[in-house]
Amino acid sequence: MSTDTPTIEPVIGIIGGSGLYEIDGLTDKEWRTVETPWGAPSDQLLFGRLAGVRCVFLPRHGRGHPIPPSRLNYRANIDALKRSGVTDILSLSAVGSLKEELPPGHFVIVDQFIDRSFAREKSFFDTGCVAHVSVADPVCPRIGDVAQTQGEALGLAIVRGGTYLVMEGPQFSTKAESALYRQWGCSVIGMTNMPEAKLAREAEICYATVAMVTDYDCWHPDHDSVTVDAVVKVMSANAANAKALVKAMIPELGKTRGLCPAGCDRALEYALITAPDARDPALLEKLDAVAGRVLRR
Ligand SMILES: CSC[C@H]1O[C@H](OP(=O)(O)O)[C@H](O)[C@@H]1O
Numbered sequence: 533m534s535t536d537t538p539t540i541e542p543v544i545g546i547i548g549g550s551g552l553y554e555i556d557g558l559t560d561k562e563w564r565t566v567e568t569p570w571g572a573p574s575d576q577l578l579f580g581r582l583a584g585v586r587c588v589f590l591p592r593h594g595r596g597h598p599i600p601p602s603r604l605n606y607r608a609n610i611d612a613l614k615r616s617g618v619t620d621i622l623s624l625s626a627v628g629s630l631k632e633e634l635p636p637g638h639f640v641i642v643d644q645f646i647d648r649s650f651a652r653e654k655s656f657f658d659t660g661c662v663a664h665v666s667v668a669d670p671v672c673p674r675i676g677d678v679a680q681t682q683g684e685a686l687g688l689a690i691v692r693g694g695t696y697l698v699m700e701g702p703q704f705s706t707k708a709e710s711a712l713y714r715q716w717g718c719s720v721i722g723m724t725n726m727p728e729a730k731l732a733r734e735a736e737i738c739y740a741t742v743a744m745v746t747d748y749d750c751w752h753p754d755h756d757s758v759t760v761d762a763v764v765k766v767m768s769a770n771a772a773n774a775k776a777l778v779k780a781m782i783p784e785l786g787k788t789r790g791l792c793p794a795g796c797d798r799a800l801e802y803a804l805i806t807a808p809d810a811r812d813p814a815l816l817e818k819l820d821a822v823a824g825r826v827l828r829r
């Protein structure tokens with residue numbers, strides 16, 4: 533058996549959220565349709581290079597934003613990125629702030645989630661192939677390090693750490709809900725990062741979120757309750773900063789490396805519990821891109 537450390541040439545996936553429908557500086561661009569056994573992803577994927585690094589961009593809600601959070605095909609999105617060779621996902625999201633000290637315009641490198649979504653498919657695994665991955669630490673600290681270093685170098689108002697409350701939506705929260713999430717100690721609120729982060733972990737892709745604060749949700753006595761108009765206005769004003777951050781992060785994330793020290797890329801190593809002879813061949817076929825590494829051996 534070889535004991536060599538694998539050498540990885542990273543391919544960077546960028547999932548662009550509300551107000552971030554393109555990335556700057558991409559060359560050799562090509563929109564491609566990627567089919568998956570889970571159905572269609574949100575849109576075609578934009579393949580290209582930035583500073584020589586292979587990148588794949590996916591607009592989370594599709595170009596023109598036709599798909600609401602509850603109807604996103606999260607499994608298809610992550611599977612499509614995996615079968616496109618993506619090793620690292622940078623997720624960008626507009627969020628409401630649940631803390632006074634995180635005003636609109638701030639960036640938060642999220643490190644925890646509370647998943648209150650309920651109307652979504654949350655796993656690639658199912659009857660016929662059961663797996664339980666750990667999401668105790670749901671994001672990749674290596675990507676967080678790069679976001680922090682590059683964000684600070686750009687002079688952005690960027691904060692390391694924070695809990696993102698995932699609500700189902702599409703309506704924004706009531707004041708009672710917003711107050712409850714504040715009591716829980718959450719930092720920001722949005723509608724999309726779960727099950728996205730859980731599925732990336734099942735697919736053994738390193739994943740981290742940079743959340744861009746657009747509003748104070750509806751709890752702040754001195755600020756109006758969130759509206760789409762307010763979110764779009766703040767995102768437009770901050771889009772150049774977000775794009776500059778992505779552009780600065782990609783050359784760093786794209787450097788040749790070994791396995792992820794946090795183990796995101798080996799999340800399935802001890803996660804499967806269904807005996808080989810009890811596995812459903814049809815499900816195994818669907819799992820080939822995301823779990824083939826452990827299922828084929
Ligand atoms: C347009 S406001 C609500 C919308 O914005 C966020 O989307 P994303 O995470 O894709 O930036 C939020 O989660 C909602 O989907």
Ligand SMILES: Nc1ncnc2[nH]cnc12
Nearest residue numbers: 626627628721722749758
């Ligand atoms: N206040 C908020 N609640 C949920 N999703 C959001 N996206 C941006 N702001 C939001």
